Amino acid sequence: MNIDLVDDEPTPVPHRKLQPGKLVIASHNEGKVREIRALLEPYGIEPVSAASLGIPEPEETGTTFVANAELKARFSADLSGMVALADDSGLCVDALGGDPGVYTANWAETPNGRDWQLAMRKVEDALAAKGPEAGRDAHFVCVLSLCWPDGHVESFEGRVDGTLTWPPRGAVGFGYDPVFVANGMEQTFAEIDPAEKHAISHRADAFGKLVAAVLG
Incomplete structure (x- = not known):
């Protein structure tokens, strides 16, 4: 009996190049919009925010950064008819089991909007509850x-x-920047020049990979 051997390795899908022109930034967070605009403009991209187009924010039902980022990008692309770029990012604290993680923005929610001072205090209180032996290692993730x-x-x-x-x-x-000090630095992300942050941040890391794949 002859047995055909099947290659189970997935066939790589070529990256699609992003052409110059308008692109929707699927975010109502002005801090994120500013950072993404600064990263994109040198490549001939004309970023417009979802808020400026009257596109609402969808409910983020994903349980991972990737799921939420893709959900938001699809939502804005569907409603605008344009290419959309979405960011889902958050602070993950080792001693808190990775919290707040994908719920980073939820920790800032109040009846009157997001209060990032409150969110930072919640993280600090949660660490204090762990006792003095709790580590303070953390990382930002961006998809x-x-x-x-x-x-x-x-x-x-x-x-x-x-x-x-x-x-x-x-x-x-913005966000948790005032309490985060990147490895090898002494100042927080809220103390350094924005251009310096753009060069080393989680968003810059993700953007570098995006550029190599679709803008390179």
Whole structure:
């Protein structure tokens, strides 16, 4: 009996090149929009925010950064008819089992909107509850997902490791930046020049992979 051997290895799918022109940034977070715009503009991309187009924020039902980023990118691409770029990112604290993780923004939710001072305090209180022996190692994760109107999606993940400090320091970042110090640095992400952050952040790491795949 002859047995045909089947190669179970998936066939690599070629990356789709992103052409110059308008692209929707699927976010209502102005801090993220600013950072992504600064990263994209040198490549001839004209970023427009989902908020400026009246596109609402979808409910983030995913349990991973990739799932949520792809969900948001598909949503904006479907409603705009343009290529959409979504970011899902968060702070993962080792001593808290990776929390707040994909629920990073939820820790900032209040009846009046997001309060990042409150979110940072929640993280600090949770660490304090673990006792003085709890480590302060943490990392930021960022997944950037590109979705074309025909449903084609590509995702890229980046990470930056560091430690948490208290009290918060700096005023030029957003989110948890005032309590995060990247490895090898002394200042928080909210104390350094934005251009310096763009060069080393989790978002920059993910963006570098995106550039190599679809803009290179």
